[in-house]
Amino acid sequence: MYPGSALGEFLRSRRARLRPEDVGLSPGRRHRRVSGLRREELAPLAGVSVGYYTRLEQGQGPNVSAEVLDAIARVLRLDDDERDHLHRLARAARARERVRPERLRPGIKLMVDSFTEVPAMAVGRRGDVLAWNRLAHALLAPHWDFDGAEKPNFVRVDFLETGFARELYVDWEQKARDDIAYLEGSLSRFPGDEGLAALVEELSALSPEFRAMRAEHPVANCASISRGYRHPEVGVMTLTSELLRTPDDEGQGVAVFQAEPGSPSSERLRRLAGLVAATAR
Template sequence: MRPEDVGLSSGIRHRRVAGLRREELAPLAGVSVGYYTRLEQGQSPNVSDEVLDAVARVLRLDDDEVAHLHRLARVARARRKVRPERLRPGIRLMVESFTEVPAIAVGRRGDILAWNRPAHALLAPHWVFDGEEKPNFVRLDFLEMDFSRGLYVDWEQKARDDIAYLEGSLSRFPGDEGLTALVEELLALSPEFHALWTEHPVSNCASISRDYRHPCVGVMTLTAELLRTPDDEGQGVTVFQAEAGSPSQERLRRLTESVTRPGLARPADR
């Protein structure tokens, strides 16, 4: 936000960082500068919803960003160690029950906890399907970029969605040391991750349409629906589907059939 966006004079010509200064934002939200500073520093865990909504209004946050702000404001109270991620057998069976479309169980850190064969063929065919270790989709996208840039037509948007997923997990599970370690690892190893992380994109990642460029069947537009499992901290099941009757649905069908009938998929229709 710029001062001109909220009816203020630009005042300072050269600002060290982008955005409104505390002295500009606090009065617009109806709080003192001192109170807003303590809020920024995590020293006001009992802040009211009304104050947070006022800050969100000034900053023109969307619904996902407002929810993220409310979670961040309560981080100090929520900072507890979380249980190690364990996939319930029923969730694994759910993923395996999808035979016509790709499906994965994904954890709060972006780990693929279970996948079916269509998902393996779509997302990471160079990994061993039934190996003990499965990929983390954020590591895959930022540390195996030769592969990921080839798979995603709009790699930068996929990368931002990855970071938004981690941002959401961090606000929900601030005590997850493995999650913090993953972010630190990617900041150190990937300049692309480092650059995008500073933008702090926020999204609930519940429903995303994306173009995939698969080497066997060509470009497909698929919608990924993330179904949260409330009894499992931060986990969910993602199902990938194409619009009925579309060329993408036909290509997805060919990809799925090729998993059990090798050689069936023809060269990609460009």
């Protein structure tokens, strides 16, 4: 997708969820042809002309200022994550450069290997597992070969191996929306990544759930997420994943999964670690 189109689609999705009454306007006619706020209603509130805002939704406003974006975000009632996403999309619409191929740094691999009591993995901007420890393998994709050259892409697993994913995640739908938010964040930061665009096209073609959820344009900060996991040998665990971004910020991060100390989930995670250690001997 052309970055300008992504910007326009996001703006339209957020405009559609507002009513005139939400921004202090009269609802006017009972039967409106357009669901949500009209462009001619939004533009004056943001301090721009209707023509300028229309061009912005059409991806033809490459030099839009941060002040105008903030004004539009205010009118659309965007939260902090959505406002940041709007700014990234606007920058992406100006970008044309290709991105470098994604390669795992040896130091990141060593960091992942250093975690022995909690699941940890290195994740790329497309959702590829670049490295993982045995606990992450046992928790998230035990049906994959831990030592295999090919490792899973967690977005593909969640949307194309739905039988497994729906059993693993207590709230699969929220996990799926978080996956899309992760990809959308990467698309806004790396618009020249052809592999990322190809992944979105593949999932759009193969997964009706992906198509439907992506049409909602979910936005979320994926840095810290608490989620329920079902494991066939130890039961249900609530774990919080912390995504630690690499200093060069090329879209890679290290995800570490932890349980609340002293909780039943902590005891179950400890049992899983024992099972993994026994199997590895």
